Amino acid sequence: MTYHRPEFRHPELPTNDLGYTRKEYEGAISTLCAGCGHDSISAAIIQACFELSLEPHKVAKISGIGCSSKTPTYFLQNSHGFNSVHGRMPSVATGANLANRELTYIGVSGDGDSASIGMGQFAHVVRRNLNMLYLVENNGCYGLTKGQDSATSDIGSMGKKGTPNPFEPIDLCTLALELGATFVARSFSGDKEQLVPLIKAAISHSGFALIDVVSPCVTFNNTATSTKSYEFVREHIEATGKTDFIPVRQEIMADYKPGFSQEVTLHDGSVIHLYKNDENLDLHDRLSAIQAIHKCKEKGEILTGLLYLDPDCQDLHEIIGSVEKPLRDLNESALCPGSKSLEAINESLR
Amino acid sequence: MKPTDIKDQEYFHKVVDCQYACPAHTPVPEYIRLIAQQRYTDAYMINWESNVFPGVLGRTCDRPCEPACRRGRVESEPVAICRLKRVAADNKEDIQARLPDIPTNKNGKKIALVGAGPASLTVARDLAPLGYSIDIYDEQPKAGGFMRSQIPSFRLPESVLDEEVGYILNMGLVSHFNHYVDSLKGLLAQDYDAIFVGSGAPRGRDLPKLPGRKEGDKSIHVGIDWLASVAFEHIEKIGKRVIVLGGGNTAMDCCRTARRLGGDDVKVIVRSPFEEMKASAWEKEDAIHEGIPIIENHVPLEFVHEDGKLVGMRFEKVNAVYDEDGKRSLVPTGDEPVLYPCDEVLVAIGQQNAFPWIEDDAGVEFDEWGMPLLNAQTFQSSCAKVFFGGDAAFGPENIITAVAQGHQAAVSIDLFCEGRPVDQRPPPGSSLISQKMGIHEWSYDNDVTTDEREIVPLVELTSALQNRRLEVELGFDVDAAFAEAERCLNCDVQTVFMDDKCIECDACVDICPMDCINFTVNSEESELRQQLRIKAANEDQDLYVSGDLNTGRVMVKDENVCLHCGLCAERCPTAAWDMQQFYYQVTKAAPLLVK
Numbered sequence: 001m002t003y004h005r006p007e008f009r010h011p012e013l014p015t016n017d018l019g020y021t022r023k024e025y026e027g028a029i030s031t032l033c034a035g036c037g038h039d040s041i042s043a044a045i046i047q048a049c050f051e052l053s054l055e056p057h058k059v060a061k062i063s064g065i066g067c068s069s070k071t072p073t074y075f076l077q078n079s080h081g082f083n084s085v086h087g088r089m090p091s092v093a094t095g096a097n098l099a100n101r102e103l104t105y106i107g108v109s110g111d112g113d114s115a116s117i118g119m120g121q122f123a124h125v126v127r128r129n130l131n132m133l134y135l136v137e138n139n140g141c142y143g144l145t146k147g148q149d150s151a152t153s154d155i156g157s158m159g160k161k162g163t164p165n166p167f168e169p170i171d172l173c174t175l176a177l178e179l180g181a182t183f184v185a186r187s188f189s190g191d192k193e194q195l196v197p198l199i200k201a202a203i204s205h206s207g208f209a210l211i212d213v214v215s216p217c218v219t220f221n222n223t224a225t226s227t228k229s230y231e232f233v234r235e236h237i238e239a240t241g242k243t244d245f246i247p248v249r250q251e252i253m254a255d256y257k258p259g260f261s262q263e264v265t266l267h268d269g270s271v272i273h274l275y276k277n278d279e280n281l282d283l284h285d286r287l288s289a290i291q292a293i294h295k296c297k298e299k300g301e302i303l304t305g306l307l308y309l310d311p312d313c314q315d316l317h318e319i320i321g322s323v324e325k326p327l328r329d330l331n332e333s334a335l336c337p338g339s340k341s342l343e344a345i346n347e348s349l350r
Numbered sequence: 351m352k353p354t355d356i357k358d359q360e361y362f363h364k365v366v367d368c369q370y371a372c373p374a375h376t377p378v379p380e381y382i383r384l385i386a387q388q389r390y391t392d393a394y395m396i397n398w399e400s401n402v403f404p405g406v407l408g409r410t411c412d413r414p415c416e417p418a419c420r421r422g423r424v425e426s427e428p429v430a431i432c433r434l435k436r437v438a439a440d441n442k443e444d445i446q447a448r449l450p451d452i453p454t455n456k457n458g459k460k461i462a463l464v465g466a467g468p469a470s471l472t473v474a475r476d477l478a479p480l481g482y483s484i485d486i487y488d489e490q491p492k493a494g495g496f497m498r499s500q501i502p503s504f505r506l507p508e509s510v511l512d513e514e515v516g517y518i519l520n521m522g523l524v525s526h527f528n529h530y531v532d533s534l535k536g537l538l539a540q541d542y543d544a545i546f547v548g549s550g551a552p553r554g555r556d557l558p559k560l561p562g563r564k565e566g567d568k569s570i571h572v573g574i575d576w577l578a579s580v581a582f583e584h585i586e587k588i589g590k591r592v593i594v595l596g597g598g599n600t601a602m603d604c605c606r607t608a609r610r611l612g613g614d615d616v617k618v619i620v621r622s623p624f625e626e627m628k629a630s631a632w633e634k635e636d637a638i639h640e641g642i643p644i645i646e647n648h649v650p651l652e653f654v655h656e657d658g659k660l661v662g663m664r665f666e667k668v669n670a671v672y673d674e675d676g677k678r679s680l681v682p683t684g685d686e687p688v689l690y691p692c693d694e695v696l697v698a699i700g701q702q703n704a705f706p707w708i709e710d711d712a713g714v715e716f717d718e719w720g721m722p723l724l725n726a727q728t729f730q731s732s733c734a735k736v737f738f739g740g741d742a743a744f745g746p747e748n749i750i751t752a753v754a755q756g757h758q759a760a761v762s763i764d765l766f767c768e769g770r771p772v773d774q775r776p777p778p779g780s781s782l783i784s785q786k787m788g789i790h791e792w793s794y795d796n797d798v799t800t801d802e803r804e805i806v807p808l809v810e811l812t813s814a815l816q817n818r819r820l821e822v823e824l825g826f827d828v829d830a831a832f833a834e835a836e837r838c839l840n841c842d843v844q845t846v847f848m849d850d851k852c853i854e855c856d857a858c859v860d861i862c863p864m865d866c867i868n869f870t871v872n873s874e875e876s877e878l879r880q881q882l883r884i885k886a887a888n889e890d891q892d893l894y895v896s897g898d899l900n901t902g903r904v905m906v907k908d909e910n911v912c913l914h915c916g917l918c919a920e921r922c923p924t925a926a927w928d929m930q931q932f933y934y935q936v937t938k939a940a941p942l943l944v945k
Contacts, residue, residue, distance in 0.1 A: 003920070004798075005863055006863045007800045007863075008424050008425065008864065009865075010865045010911055011423070011911065012887070034857055034922060035853070035855040035921070035923025035924070036855075039856075039857055039860050039861070040855070040857070040859075042860070043856070189856075190854065190856060218853075218923045222853075230853050231853070231900070234854075234901060
């Protein structure tokens with residue numbers, strides 16, 4: 001009996017700008033159920049970080065509790081990681097980000113971790129526009145506790161238990177749009193062609209970026225009656241369009257049809273290009289995004305792709321005017337200015 | 351592309367690179383697993399069934415399997431397949447009881463084998479258990495052919511050869527040793543139902559026109575004849591300074607033998623560049639290790655004499671120049687010719703076929719190069735009851751090729767003697783069996799080690815050079831053999847894909863360490879090779895393509911660097927992937943001999 005991933009990789013594995021192959025972005029072998037959508041998302045994160053040539057030691061991955069929140073073990077094993085408390089990933093991410101704004105923050109959460117126990121935390125991290133990728137691995141059930149319906153499960157959807165879900169689902173994308181999120185996208189674990197550029201765009205966005213990824217639970221929620229099964233999602237998927245992520249310095253080669261395409265330049269100079277399926281969708285218009293989501297929902301479809309993006313937003317650091325350097329780069333006198341400074345602050349508040 | 355037809359035995363056969371490359375198609379991974387389990391006798395018998403001379407081949411095989419070994423594409427060195435075979439031979443128990451029974455009631459058919467080398471002995475091994483009466487002829491006093499006369503005992507101890515030749519001679523063969531067959535017509539006139547010619551390629555090439563050849567005749571020897579004379583103890587020493595001409599394995603055997611018979615200053619001088627010499631890399635290494643320089647790019651000009659005695663050879667220096675088609679020509683550098691002093695010269699520049707004993711009107715037709723006209727599959731000549739095999743068939747090759755041809759000739763002879771058409775041959779045998787034992791459990795060791803190739807220990811050099819009978823290689827001990835066996839990737843345990851079960855969850859794609867697996871839109875093979883996760887550049891390796899899946903895509907697996915680790919099957923939620931052992935047995939006269 002063995003359960004190891006062999007050390008060998010394809011001898012012709014490509015390298016990125018740092019000279020790394022994808023292997024340098026991998027993690028431990030997954031212990032999730034075979035066929036879990038979450039593993040595909042981990043693979044997409046690995047691919048995106050590799051393609052962005054991120055230095056692994058400049059990435060922090062933070063998670064809560066649940067199947068989804070186990071996954072940071074399975075990617076970027078050379079990066080920082082914090083597997084935190086159930087539903088409390090946003091607080092830990094906020095603290096870490098405030099202490100060191102120079103890292104790339106990847107928060108991984110699930111539908112239980114975000115839409116149930118962590119709902120309050122989720123709402124506030126959106127409002128604060130914390131510079132991070134917030135990725136929800138959404139399978140519509142509590143896989144780790146035998147597949148009970150979660151808060152994102154659609155009305156009438158029925159998993160392995162065989163009882164239709166009686167409650168209204170929470171749509172994390174429309175909720176985030178309401179709460180002022182500056183990057184909102186939805187995707188499907190089984191569509192890496194869409195997911196990888198979205199992750200790259202989200203990481204490059206300076207502000208809060210939500211990607212709600214429908215990720216089938218093969219064990220408890222991959223039934224013919226579930227709306228989050230591989231088959232159902234594949235049959236009912238509708239995309240806002242094809243997303244291209246064009247990194248800084250790279251020439252735009254594709255020939256886009258006017259009217260159906262929209263281009264957004266991010267803060268770092270990289271460009272997101274959406275080749276739209278629906279002419280009426282405007283990436284800069286929250287209302288248009290919310291409408292598009294609802295329209296699809298009425299038709300029983302799941303709208304995926306990039307939904308909304310505000311590249312010129314201010315992130316939490318800019319809003320509160322925090323110090324520009326990471327705290328670890330400040331010397332003792334700057335970090336602990338002493339009692340005189342404290343007195344001055346107290347004095348200013350009297 | 352069309353879906354891959356895995357019911358076609360040849361598809362999975364080709365995936366087992368070593369077995370596919372082996373002329374006799376020995377089931378390599380299966381016996382390597384048995385070695386790892388210390389089941390040496392079982393490992394030996396699988397070999398014996400397939401290649402007849404495991405102990406001999408475990409020391410002397412040209413190893414076409416090793417350059418083919420998939421591990422060589424994954425890391426720098428292939429599995430030491432050949433030396434593992436020797437481990438099985440060295441550590442086996444008595445196998446007498448497992449050898450096939452020889453019927454006392456014969457089948458009434460009688461055949462003659464001309465030459466007692468590996469090809470003839472293979473025919474005998476395959477046909478004797480079926481009840482054939484077999485006469486075997488050889489001009490030498492003992493059987494073995496070139497295995498005995500040309501391979502020096504420091505590479506192949508006589509006892510090993512005697513043992514394996516003995517298993518066959520003891521199958522009730524009637525031996526006619528010291529008996530040179532001088533007439534095919536004479537044999538045809540006897541009551542043989544079929545005749546097999548396995549007389550080898552007995553004539554060494556010489557340099558008859560090179561100036562000084564005649565005058566120096568006493569000190570100039572044709573390599574294969576000289577080696578035979580050493581083997582049969584007609585020659586026991588050689589001069590101190592020896593030049594060996596030629597760059598093949600015979601040249602390597604000549605120079606190393608010369609070192610042991612008193613040659614202190616032995617050189618190999620070869621026309622071609624070192625890299626292009628025909629000798630196996632390891633044989634060149636062994637020669638260099640024994641203090642024998644290999645001088646490349648030197649074309650012989652003349653033998654030089656003084657007072658009627660050979661004193662050296664003159665050479666012209668050349669450079670290898672290649673034209674647009676890659677064709678080589680050796681162009682003189684323009685330097686002064688160089689003289690290498692020597693006392694004796696061994697000419698090992700190739701071998702030729704020769705059939706002086708086959709009369710023009712015997713019914714066997716020959717081509718313009720003096721080679722018999724044969725059917726390449728059946729080895730039947732234009733005289734229906736005469737079959738050829740080994741070096742006698744298509745020119746000098748090696749032992750394992752001779753064995754492979756012997757098997758096929760035996761099939762033909764059996765069909766012929768039964769009065770059936772020789773070209774309607776029974777198909778090869780194969781089986782495909784799941785190895786699944788549990789969720790993460792397989793009946794083979796699917797963990798892939800990163801251990802590097804084990805090095806075979808050698809006997810200390812000084813003592814090796816003092817005794818031509820002392821085997822140089824010591825072989826792997828049990829621990830090294832286990833470590834080496836574990837390097838095998840078990841390529842015979844196939845990744846079998848069942849497209850009706852696949853839900854396209856990508857789990858296999860994500861886990862595959864080698865990026866072999868793809869789900870993509872189908873297209874022509876050349877396009878498909880370009881559009882995979884990692885381009886399938888090695889066109890010698892097939893693509894495994896499924897039927898259409900639910901999304902309209904297909905699964906495409908590039909077989910090239912698959913580690914057969916089984917993770918695709920472990921991570922598949924629907925068991926659309928399974929690891930199944932493919933066992934392939936080449937067509938033989940008696941499908942299964944070993945008990």
